[in-house]
Amino acid sequence: MATGTALSTKAEPRYWPAIDRKWWDSLEDFxxxxxxxxxxxxxxxxxxxEPYMRQLIRVFVDDETLAPSYQLGEDGLLHPVVQALFKRALELRVPHNSFTHWMLTPLPGKNYPRPVAALEYPERLMEYLEDYARNRP
Structure with a gap:
């Protein structure tokens, strides 16, 4: 199994899980x-x-690089809680696509349907993110 070169990680699903465009189309709020x-x-x-473009969370769908709108607050600025979670996700070696999937997928057994709906609880989300990073496929 490849262990993380630029060429090998793209083909390895653990590092680059595909986010199907149909999944995105099913989301009405983002x-x-x-x-x-x-x-x-x-x-x-x-x-x-440029400084804001460097901070964007990106997803890779087919041959496109896109940015999910959930990372913008109501004021149009990058949401600070989302940015803090993403920074931690990168430290934990969670790729962009996996992080986005985690943000938009219901948390099993939790009171909130998905992390993006619980941004007012950043400490708890950080714990859930760390658990996800330890246990993701």
Whole structure:
């Protein structure tokens, strides 16, 4: 089994799980934004979009790189709790696609249907994320 070179990880499902476009289409409350849309959004808000583009959570669907809209708060800025969770996910070696899937999938046995619906409880979400990172396939 390959152990993490740039070429081998792309083919290894544990590292790059596919997120089916049909799954995304079933979500009514979030959408996938193109990187051009994100750049235009941040350029309108700040003039220089680059610092914000570097912080984006990205998902890889087919041959496209997209950004899920759940990472933007109501003010259009990057949501600080989502950013903190994502930073920790990267430290735990959870890839972008896996993190996004975790954010939008109901937590088994928890009071909240999915992490994105419980952003007011960042400490608990951090615990759930760490548990997910330890036990993910």
């Amino acid at each position: 959408r996938l934004m193109t990187l051009d849309e994100c750049e235009a959004h941040f350029e309108t808000l700040f003039g220089d979009p």
